[in-house]
Amino acid sequence: xxxxxxxxxxxxxxxxxxxxxxxxxxxxxxxxxxxxxxxxxxxxxxxxxxxxxxxxxxx
Amino acid sequence: xxxxxxxxxxxxxxxxxxxxxxxxxxxxxxxxxxxxxxxxxxxxxxxxxxxxxxxxxxxxxxxxxxxxxxxxxxxxxxxxxxxxxxxxxxxxxxxxxxxxxxxxxxxxxxxxxxxxxxxxxxxxxxxxxxxxxxxxxxxxxxxxxxxxxxxxxxxxxxxxxxxxxxxxxxxxxxxxxxxxxxxxxxxxxxxxxxxxxxxxxxxxxxxxxxxxxxxxxxxxxxxxxxxxxxxxxxxxxxxxxxxxxxxxxxxxxxxxxxxxxxxxxxxxxxxxxxxxxxxxxxxxxxxxxxxxxxxxxxxxxxxxxxxxxxxxxxxxxxxxxxxxxxxxxxxxxxxxxxxxxxxxxxxxxxxxxxxxxxxxxxxxxxxxxxxxxxxxxxxxxxxxxxxxxxxxxxxxxxxxxxxxxxxxxxxxxxxxxxxxxxxxxxxxxxxx
Numbered sequence: 001x002x003x004x005x006x007x008x009x010x011x012x013x014x015x016x017x018x019x020x021x022x023x024x025x026x027x028x029x030x031x032x033x034x035x036x037x038x039x040x041x042x043x044x045x046x047x048x049x050x051x052x053x054x055x056x057x058x059x
Numbered sequence: 060x061x062x063x064x065x066x067x068x069x070x071x072x073x074x075x076x077x078x079x080x081x082x083x084x085x086x087x088x089x090x091x092x093x094x095x096x097x098x099x100x101x102x103x104x105x106x107x108x109x110x111x112x113x114x115x116x117x118x119x120x121x122x123x124x125x126x127x128x129x130x131x132x133x134x135x136x137x138x139x140x141x142x143x144x145x146x147x148x149x150x151x152x153x154x155x156x157x158x159x160x161x162x163x164x165x166x167x168x169x170x171x172x173x174x175x176x177x178x179x180x181x182x183x184x185x186x187x188x189x190x191x192x193x194x195x196x197x198x199x200x201x202x203x204x205x206x207x208x209x210x211x212x213x214x215x216x217x218x219x220x221x222x223x224x225x226x227x228x229x230x231x232x233x234x235x236x237x238x239x240x241x242x243x244x245x246x247x248x249x250x251x252x253x254x255x256x257x258x259x260x261x262x263x264x265x266x267x268x269x270x271x272x273x274x275x276x277x278x279x280x281x282x283x284x285x286x287x288x289x290x291x292x293x294x295x296x297x298x299x300x301x302x303x304x305x306x307x308x309x310x311x312x313x314x315x316x317x318x319x320x321x322x323x324x325x326x327x328x329x330x331x332x333x334x335x336x337x338x339x340x341x342x343x344x345x346x347x348x349x350x351x352x353x354x355x356x357x358x359x360x361x362x363x364x365x366x367x368x369x370x371x372x373x374x375x376x377x378x379x380x381x382x383x384x385x386x387x388x389x390x391x392x393x394x395x396x397x398x399x400x401x402x403x404x405x406x407x408x409x410x411x412x413x414x415x416x417x418x419x420x421x422x423x424x425x426x427x428x429x430x431x432x433x434x435x436x437x438x439x440x441x442x443x444x445x446x447x448x449x450x451x452x453x454x455x456x457x458x459x460x461x462x463x464x465x466x467x468x469x470x471x472x473x474x475x476x477x478x479x480x481x482x483x484x485x486x487x488x489x490x491x
Contacts, residue, residue: 013438
């Protein structure tokens with residue numbers, strides 16, 4: 001779960017950079033960079049859940 | 060740079076440690092009394108390690124020799140990703156009057172303190188349970204590589220400042236270190252809070268959090284005032300060194316930093332007053348620091364009215380984020396460092412794009428540049444810092460053992476408490 005979360009974080013960054021390289025129009029770039037950030041937010045949420053589950057077991 | 064501006068920059072560099080002193084007082088005051096000495100010692104250790112490693116290695120990665128950097132070309136763009144220069148600042152000749160050495164020496168003075176400041180949020184997030192040895196190792200990793208890496212991208216001519224040449228976008232704006240100091244430090248704080256887990260007794264079996272109030276709110280509030288002085292010095296020095304600010308810009312820095320902190324503080328006071336019927340001093344202190352953090356992205360590039368808005372939103376955001384982290388996500392962050400440094404830092408970066416004065420450039424383009432910088436923070440820096448801390452946890456466990464959980468960090472790791480004759484811990488009398 002933690003590995004998947006980290007992969008999501010990295011893929012968000014890749015989407016954002018790929019948008020800059022591949023898309024010339026500002027609107028499209030904006031949409032894809034925002035999508036990349038949204039992916040990263042999901043990654044952070046997943047990472048939080050993974051650690052929450054770990055510490056729940058410890059409790 | 061004029062001699063007056065050089066002297067002023069040196070004076071500012073001298074005052075930056077007050078920001079660390081303020082943050083140190085805040086996070087030890089928000090922790091338990093039985094870990095107070097440990098928290099201050101960890102703060103000083105982090106500052107010392109960061110200073111030595113920045114001079115040894117970090118500076119060459121962050122700034123290096125101008126015009127020489129580790130870079131590659133891909134997809135038709137030039138990606139400058141890490142500085143290159145001799146270690147131990149060997150290219151600075153302190154006995155020579157040349158402006159090249161002077162410029163580098165001033166940046167070195169600034170960066171040794173900035174690296175120390177980046178280590179502060181993690182100490183706050185790991186309060187009452189993060190071992191001293193582990194915190195020293197994590198600080199070393201931060202000062203050796205992670206802080207210099209992002210500092211190079213924003214202040215050393217790295218790829219985020221090359222966005223205009225590569226992608227026809229404005230350069231990423233981070234004047235006072237909202238990204239390279241605060242957000243990087245805040246993200247490391249999140250990693251430490253996750254890896255060390257909650258303090259004993261923080262969450263019940265059903266996940267309900269228990270209140271563990273800070274032990275000295277007077278020191279916390281005094282720390283806020285100290286931090287303001289240090290923050291203004293930090294932002295002024297950064298504005299002069301990396302954004303060629305004039306004395307008029309410095310006046311705007313002082314004004315905006317104070318207004319942003321005031322906005323954040325009052326927003327937190329009013330919000331907690333409305334929500335809980337009485338103002339919460341610890342959350343108000345967090346609102347103050349959040350305002351400073353958010354305002355440091357744009358410094359003199361926004362108007363005073365915009366600084367009040369940025370600080371107010373930061374104060375409200377932090378109040379909400381602290382509650383969500385504790386109640387919904389069950390993350391134990393005793394000083395609210397993740398919300399204050401990462402949350403408010405990222406808001407400040409967005410606000411710099413939305414509200415900054417940039418001649419001849421559209422706010423949409425600027426906002427996009429800021430979003431790219433945030434994507435790099437969350438999508439590249441965060442996994443790197445997280446993986447490094449997981450690895451360090453295997454080498455030297457971050458969390459103190461169960462005995463330390465009961466005795467407190469002062470007795471467990473230092474052998475003596477901060478207040479040996481005055482404080483009684485009620486839970487010392489509970490059966491184990």
